[in-house]
Each structure stands twice: as structure tokens, then as C-alpha cells.
Amino acid sequence: MASRPVRHLISLDDLTDEDLRHLIERGAAFSANTASAGTAGPGRPLDGLVTGIYFAKTSTRTRTAFSAGALRLGGGVVTYGPGDLQLNTGETSEDTGRVLSRMLDVLVARTAGDPAEMRAWARQGGMAVINAMSADEHPTQALADLTTLLRHFGRVEGLRVLYVGEGNNTAAALALALSRFPGVEFELRTPPGYGLTAPVLEKATRQAARSGAVLRELHTMDGLPGGFDVVYTTRWQTTGTSKPDPRWRDVFAPFQVRAELWEGSPKAVFMHDLPAHRGEEVTAEVLDGPTSIAFDQAENKMHSAMAVLEWCRAS
Template identity: 75%
Template sequence: MSGTAVRHLISINDLTDADLRAIVERGAAFSAGEARPAGALAQDIVGVYFAKTSTRTRTAFSSGALRLGGRLVSYGPGDLQLNTGETTEDTGRVMSRMLDVLVARTAGDPAELRGWASQDRMSVVNAMTADEHPTQALTDLTTLLGHFGRVEGLRVLYVGEGNNTASALALALTRFPGVELDLRTPPGYGLEAPFAARASEQAAASGAVFRERHDMDDLPAGRDVIYTTRWQTTGTTKPDPDWRTLFAPFQVTPALWEHSPKAVFMHDLPAHRGDEVVAEVLDGPASIAFEQAENKMHSAMAVLEWCRGALAPEAAPSAPAAPAARP
């Protein structure tokens, strides 16, 4: 779309509050069938580059681009001249003359994606780096909005490693008034300090609450959502050979619902039943994990529309006031 400034999504921090709300509301509208793909990418070519494995994110962006009328060029981990020493900046400059959007998963340093985004012709979307998974957070908020009708005031308990999914979720949720986000992460496997600091700052500014502890004692009651991710994140290994001993108390079991009987269960998938969650929870009536997975596609379409200027952030409503304190 000529005349439209190029928009990149490398981190949730790249989005204004209005951007964030616009994408989440558009994704929820797609999910509910209240919006239909309208050919926003009819003249566009979307590159899809995944250096690491992916089922949901790759399929979501590929399917979403096609539904919006775009065409795809797909790359595998051995296909680019990055492997022969070409710089990320040069790769981005070349691709930007042939593609309109590049969706990329490296599971490595986000600086690589920043290199691709150093040109002004092609949008770059982070489909997961080692530190952050921003499109997962957008999917999660799309799911919350669709299920609860709001994000404001929700009480979320996240249990497990402070990985890239947790980082993005913390950056996104703490912008919404009245949200309570409690992270329970194993000792030594908490949220990286810059993300925890940013989440705390945002929570103080928005009227949200952000807390992190490294035990499973004195869990908060009355949670709306219990969320976990798999213990072995894509593309990572753990230096401690005895890490499973540390993680064992953080398994999600039906016992967590004793304090939060109305909570729904979320998981970014893939799941390993018997590790981070038992089958009774993942496949049980409280689970919305597979609806959450479907929303990857709806959220991906909203992201692509935003990148190409077809989704105006100014259309998003201003943030409502924080809900009244609960007794």
C-alpha cells in the first residue's frame, strides 16, 4: 500500500496501546465471525521464514495471508544466504524489494529481525525469538476478549517457566486496567529482568497488578485464567541436568481449581501431557487451549492487516477506567 508507513512487529513494545487494542479487537471479530477477510493483502507477497519448528504459528500466518488474498513465498532454515555469511541487513534490503511482509521465526537473538527491519519497504513480524513471542500474546488477548468480553480486570495465574511466551504475555496484559497477573516460576527460571521491570512499570501506570514468585505456596484465589506452557521451549535447552526436580511442583493439576473453580485453562501448545499439565486438565471442560490455537489464525490476519495499513489503530476505543476493587 503505497504511502503507508511500514510497520514492524518485533516486540509487543513496538505497539502503542491503540495498536494493541486494534489488533486484539480485530482478531476477536474475525474469531466471532463478525468480520470477514476483505482482500487486504490482494496485491501483496508474504514471505514465511521459519528456522525452527512450528505448527500453529506457521500455519496461522500462511492460512491468514491466503485468506486475506496474499500470496506466499516460504523458506526453510537452509534456504537463505545468511548461511553463507550475508548480513541480516543486506538480506532484509534484498527481500524488501520483492516482498511486502516477512514473517520470521529464528528462536534466537531479536537483533537478527531488527536487521531485517532496518529497511523501509517491507514489514517484519516476529514469529518467535528466544526472548519474546509477541504474536502469541496477541493470540492470548484475542482469546481472552472473545471468551470474557473484556481484558480489563481479568485475573490470570501463569504457572511455569518465565519463557518467551510469558515475557510477551506480561508486556501485553499489564497495559490493561485492573488486570492481575501472577507468575509462579521455578527458581532460576523466572521472567528475564528487563521484561519483569517493564511489566511492573506498565502495571503501575495502567492500574494493573504484576507479581512473580518462585514457589507454589499461598496461591491467589478466584483466578479467571490458569495458563501454562510446555517446559521444554522450542529451540532451548536447560543447563541444569536436574531441572525437572525444580519444575515438578509447577505442574498444572486439578488441585489448582480448588482455589479458582471458575477458571479456564490456557496453553500455547504444543503440550506434553504428564509434564507441565495433566491430561485431565488439558482435555477437560475448563480447557480453551484448542480454541486459543485456532485464534492464532484470526490474530495473524489482524497483525497482517495492521502491518499493511488496513487496520487503523486510531479506530480502537480509548482504555476504559479500571474496574472497581473486588471485596
């Protein structure tokens, strides 16, 4: 195995403020290089390293982003689908991690379950572990989102961001990331009973108090202020989850993102982590309209993935 430093990204809590800023700035640099020159920039920091891509749940953007990113950085890639590992035949997760850590330099994993499994793999030694989505947090999505904000606005500080929809793992990661930046106002409008978890809300609120950000969560669309720079939503049915209330769509219906939201925020851009269901969480008019940067955001998943891969195994 290569004798290079190993860093893990299982939660945004694993990052210092300096690490977080470095990753989004590096992702933005990769994005800018690609836009101007059609390349990812000089160097092959993953040369001689092998990245495993294990997705127990479906993925289009994140799986492709890390696979393409590793290849563009000069590394090799081994991919595993949900039925490929001996976990399905009774091998323990610990034994699987012990084996993979002797053959891989990086493991990018989506389990949509408890991140404790990834923590166990990270203890095995020389293999960096990257959380490509767990049940409680989607840290690499937040990095892509902040990379997109930095590319579009030239800053993260001082932005006013409105999030509309379920307080899912994407919302959790956004709250934990944006609350570290001074002057940010992050307002969440989440359906009753579907907000951020108490631990995430408490942690993000503490971070906001420390950094000078403002975090609010309300469970109604009434009394919505204007002047937002960003309107963000996610699909209502998150990967690998279901809702116990058979009438949950009635609860979510008022939280659909429609063009009317731009009456109070005419300069706002629209963001969505995709995939999108037009006519549910967002109208086609918004998603496909001139304010939408959702597909730039999707492309930036690759650029931010490259930043994370480089950071995890850079010499």
C-alpha cells in the same frame, strides 16, 4: 512494491496502547466472523501483496496461522525453511534483508535468536517485519492469547490470570501485554532460577503501575490464592533452548498444572500456547478437560495473525 504504509511488530513495545487494543479487537472480530459465517469477513486487504514466511525453528501453529491468514486476506505467500536461505552459505543477514525487502511486502520471521536481526531487516525500507518468536519475546502469541481472552470473557480488563511455569518468551510477552490493562491481576509462579528476566519484570511492573494492573512473581506454589479466571502454562522445554541444570525437571515438578488448582478457582479456564506434553507441565485431565480452551486459543493464532498482517500493511 506497493506504496502502502509499513508498520513493524518486533516487540510489544512497538505498539501503543491503542494499537494493542485495536489488534486484539480486530483479531476477535475475525474470530467472531469465522464462527458465525464460516469466513474471515469481507475484504482482501492484502490483495497484490506478498508475505514471506521464514522459520529457522520449528512451528506448527504460528507458521500455519500467518500462511493461512495471508491467503485468507487475499495475499500471496512464499515460505522458507531453516535450510532454504543463503544465510547458510555465508551471506550476511543484512544482505539477505536487502534482497528480501525488494521482493516482499511482509516478512514473518522466527529466529529464536536476538531480535536485533529483525530490527536490521526492518530498516531496509518497504518490507514490514513481524516477529514470530525471538529468544526474549513471543509478541504474536500474546496477541493470540488476549484475543482469546476477549472472545471468551468479552473483556481483558479486571481479569485474574495465573501463569505457572518457566518465565520464557511467552510469559514475557504475556506480562508486557496484560500489564497495560486496568484492573488485571497477573500472578506468575515460576520455578527458582527460571523466572522472568529482570528487564522484562521491571518494564511490566512500570506498565502495571501506570495502567492500574497488578503484577506479582513468586517462585513457589505455596500460598496460592484462589479466584483466578485463567490458569495458563507452557511446555517446560521451550523451542530452541536447553537447560544447563541436568536435574531441572526436579525443580519444575511442583509447578505441574493439575486439577487441584481448580479447587480454589472453580470457574477458571485453562490456556496453553501448545504444543503440550501431557504428564509434564500439565495433566491430560486438565488439557483435555472441560475447562480447557487451549485449542480455541490455537485457532485464534490465525485470527490474530490476520489482524497483525492487516495492521502492518493496511492502506
